[in-house]
Amino acid sequence: MLELAIGIILGGCALGAGCAMIAGIGPGIGEGNAVAAACEAIGRQPESRSAVTTTMLMGCAVAETTGLYALVIAILLIFVAPGRLVNILLEAVG
Amino acid sequence: MTILYLILSILPIVAGVIIKVMYVPVSDGISITGAHVFFTIDLPLGGLPVSEAQVNSWLVLISLFFFCKFLTHDLKTRNISVRQVIAEWLVKSVEGLVRSNMGEFFMGFGHYIAAIMGLSACSSLLTLVGLFPPTSDINIVGGWAIMTFILITYYKFKAGPWIYIRSFGEPVPFLAPLNIIGEVATPISMAFRHYGNVLSGSIISVLIAALLTNVSKLIFGALPGILGDFPFLRVGLPAVLSVYFDLFSGCLQAFIFAMLTMLYVSGGFPEDEYFKRKRLKEAKKNNNSQVIKNTNGGI
Numbered sequence: 001m002l003e004l005a006i007g008i009i010l011g012g013c014a015l016g017a018g019c020a021m022i023a024g025i026g027p028g029i030g031e032g033n034a035v036a037a038a039c040e041a042i043g044r045q046p047e048s049r050s051a052v053t054t055t056m057l058m059g060c061a062v063a064e065t066t067g068l069y070a071l072v073i074a075i076l077l078i079f080v081a082p083g084r085l086v087n088i089l090l091e092a093v094g
Numbered sequence: 095m096t097i098l099y100l101i102l103s104i105l106p107i108v109a110g111v112i113i114k115v116m117y118v119p120v121s122d123g124i125s126i127t128g129a130h131v132f133f134t135i136d137l138p139l140g141g142l143p144v145s146e147a148q149v150n151s152w153l154v155l156i157s158l159f160f161f162c163k164f165l166t167h168d169l170k171t172r173n174i175s176v177r178q179v180i181a182e183w184l185v186k187s188v189e190g191l192v193r194s195n196m197g198e199f200f201m202g203f204g205h206y207i208a209a210i211m212g213l214s215a216c217s218s219l220l221t222l223v224g225l226f227p228p229t230s231d232i233n234i235v236g237g238w239a240i241m242t243f244i245l246i247t248y249y250k251f252k253a254g255p256w257i258y259i260r261s262f263g264e265p266v267p268f269l270a271p272l273n274i275i276g277e278v279a280t281p282i283s284m285a286f287r288h289y290g291n292v293l294s295g296s297i298i299s300v301l302i303a304a305l306l307t308n309v310s311k312l313i314f315g316a317l318p319g320i321l322g323d324f325p326f327l328r329v330g331l332p333a334v335l336s337v338y339f340d341l342f343s344g345c346l347q348a349f350i351f352a353m354l355t356m357l358y359v360s361g362g363f364p365e366d367e368y369f370k371r372k373r374l375k376e377a378k379k380n381n382n383s384q385v386i387k388n389t390n391g392g393i
Contacts, residue, residue: 061350065283068290075293079126 002093009085017077023070030063099164106153110225118146126300129231147231154216154228196360203356210238211352218292218344230293232285239281242355246280246362253367284354288347295339303332
């Protein structure tokens, strides 16, 4: 019975981490749009290349934030949560 | 003296490697763990753990201090040396960055921006010598983000508390709760962005190293003796990815952290109100002094 409970905890954590990383879609699309627009801008005005690149990197980093939130959650679910939850379970069982 | 400063700036990094070899236990195989905790200081409100991340960031601080000393200790007006050219270029580029992003009023911020940029970049680059990068620990980056948050709030208060409170009611008053959440989210998102990027880079590097070990065991496992155990594929291949995850990502995150600090501080500062208030105050002062002069003259 205890093995089953621990198995459910581990499986739940892994599933949760996988679901959290679905958030990676958003930053991917957003950064793709940003880079496409930057390429267009450089194509139109090649002399403004450095300014456009700096601004694009800034924007990409900000757009990445939601993806990184998901990443932090996934890392916590994989490396931190299983140990804690199993400890709680063992304490409850006694 | 020049050589002494250079040696003193390299010594802390060497000390970090020695501390790691002496005190951090070797993990068998490839594993992903947080910073190793050296010891815990007992305090009234729970223990204060002194971890690898903190020690490494202190070492980077000492190293950077002596490196700055090395760059600037013997400045001349003519016949300048290569060191001085580098130092002048650094100062000029940081001042240009601050001037173009924050304006003339904030020129004093150059020191803070340069310090945080250098500290962040050098901390991330510590992975190149095999040390634990302090920026992949949320406590270190969180501290910097809180520092930035205090600066932002201070400059928002510059035009008086009433203007600060009123800024939450913009554009319409019932959005105030959202504005408050956005205010608190600023340091959290700054800390998570920097720490998540560096940490994900190091985790991906470890996973790739583990994958290459297994693949090379599959391919070369049939070889006799020590040749069969040696992970041939791990030689050189992970270094290609390290160029992106350690070099590029670390430097880019340092730049972005500094850039966001500048934008948030100068963006939150109520410029018009501040200068209006300043003018009013000066006018009042002038009036008062004139009144005093007049009364003196009358007597």
